[in-house]
Amino acid sequence: MITLAGLTHFLDNLEEGILFLDQRRHVVAVNEAARQMLGRRNDEILNRLCPGLFQGTACARNCEKEGNCTLMASMNEEKLVQDLVIQRPDGELVPLRMWAMVLPSDADFAYCAVVLRDRTQELRLEEAASERLQLGGLVGHGALMQDFFNQILRAAASEASVLITGESGTGKELVARALHDNSSRSKGPYLRVHCAAFPEQLLEGELFGHARGAFTGAATAREGRFEAAHGGTLLLDEIGEVPLSVQVKLLRVLQEREIERLGENQTRKVDVRIIAATHRDLPAMVRNGEFRADLYYRLRVLPLHVPALRERREDIPLLVHPLLANIRGRHQGRDIQVSAEALDALRAHDWPGNVRELANALEYALVHADGTTVLPHHLPPEVRESGHVIADSRAESARVPSSSLVHHYYRAPPEQGGNEREILSRALRESGGNRAETARRLGMSRTTLWKKLKQYGLADAAE
Numbered sequence: 001m002i003t004l005a006g007l008t009h010f011l012d013n014l015e016e017g018i019l020f021l022d023q024r025r026h027v028v029a030v031n032e033a034a035r036q037m038l039g040r041r042n043d044e045i046l047n048r049l050c051p052g053l054f055q056g057t058a059c060a061r062n063c064e065k066e067g068n069c070t071l072m073a074s075m076n077e078e079k080l081v082q083d084l085v086i087q088r089p090d091g092e093l094v095p096l097r098m099w100a101m102v103l104p105s106d107a108d109f110a111y112c113a114v115v116l117r118d119r120t121q122e123l124r125l126e127e128a129a130s131e132r133l134q135l136g137g138l139v140g141h142g143a144l145m146q147d148f149f150n151q152i153l154r155a156a157a158s159e160a161s162v163l164i165t166g167e168s169g170t171g172k173e174l175v176a177r178a179l180h181d182n183s184s185r186s187k188g189p190y191l192r193v194h195c196a197a198f199p200e201q202l203l204e205g206e207l208f209g210h211a212r213g214a215f216t217g218a219a220t221a222r223e224g225r226f227e228a229a230h231g232g233t234l235l236l237d238e239i240g241e242v243p244l245s246v247q248v249k250l251l252r253v254l255q256e257r258e259i260e261r262l263g264e265n266q267t268r269k270v271d272v273r274i275i276a277a278t279h280r281d282l283p284a285m286v287r288n289g290e291f292r293a294d295l296y297y298r299l300r301v302l303p304l305h306v307p308a309l310r311e312r313r314e315d316i317p318l319l320v321h322p323l324l325a326n327i328r329g330r331h332q333g334r335d336i337q338v339s340a341e342a343l344d345a346l347r348a349h350d351w352p353g354n355v356r357e358l359a360n361a362l363e364y365a366l367v368h369a370d371g372t373t374v375l376p377h378h379l380p381p382e383v384r385e386s387g388h389v390i391a392d393s394r395a396e397s398a399r400v401p402s403s404s405l406v407h408h409y410y411r412a413p414p415e416q417g418g419n420e421r422e423i424l425s426r427a428l429r430e431s432g433g434n435r436a437e438t439a440r441r442l443g444m445s446r447t448t449l450w451k452k453l454k455q456y457g458l459a460d461a462a463e
Contacts, residue, residue, distance in 0.1 A: 165305050
């Protein structure tokens, strides 16, 4: 029979904090690690309602609102993990990870145990890692994005024109900003013109400026974006939408480094690094006579193609955190996390709208989530359907779908294994048995990896 006295010595030597609760959510016992994390004495913890120890957190608010413990309610299902930040009586903020487990029926001193883990060191390591996995507003740890970061830095060291291509929503403007911020022009102005937003005459005036009286309503002279960006960088976004008549003038700026305002004959020298961006197929437009070939080749001295999100699924968990942080700012700072199963569904989707679509899906999920964790059924229907397709495929066959296991572990040839167990085994072997590294390579959480390893009898091979 389990007794509290027999557990005391063992529990006080654990790194995790343990709170034992009765069915009314009162604390009946606590270990030393929990006392340190909460910054309270025994008499300040014992016999208190659990939510009172975590005041101000989403977990406590939800517990008080619902009248029962979310963690307790989840114990008969899959373990629910919550991340929260508490403020100790001394004012120090402590980030914690919390989950609960039901005790055996013969443990008559308590109903369940709430486990606390201090995440301070973990978050410091994550922060240090994120600095190496980020370039400006761009995020990525896979080989594809690491190579792309190197391309950006090489282009930033040059003064040549850059043409950024890629699907809508991939972050082409973030690439342009990273180019500017890492260039010798970083202290100069950075301006953007969305070329599709202006009709032809207004676009000319926006780019080149105009003299007084150049057209109806031009009461004063005005400088254009080229002059305003002198000494810095100008991004011509959606360059494929520029009319042919304006393309001629752009070509002159690239060749002569000078502009003429509308209604003037005077030329003005400009020192501007030009970056162009488009989701259009410019070579096809050149063949169809819709885009000047000479301008195209002037713009694409240094071409950069932004990878689509479906080509770098391993980066999705890394993208989720900053996107959620941005969304939370518009939802009264609500604390929320994404479950491992929801992450699997996110990785399974093809994301035709790329990172922009991912941000919209997370906002949809945050609105529909009624607790502190995003679960698969909170995601948009099209994302949920992608997750169902993957689940059905796994049930029907051992064949791994192209959208899981980082696309057959970086598109492994058939002789290296297309079966899920073989891919897991190979990734584990190449990671030296390290579970964290294996999970990173396969683009999945360590919890999901551990379940799969146990499913296929590979757990003993992992550290």
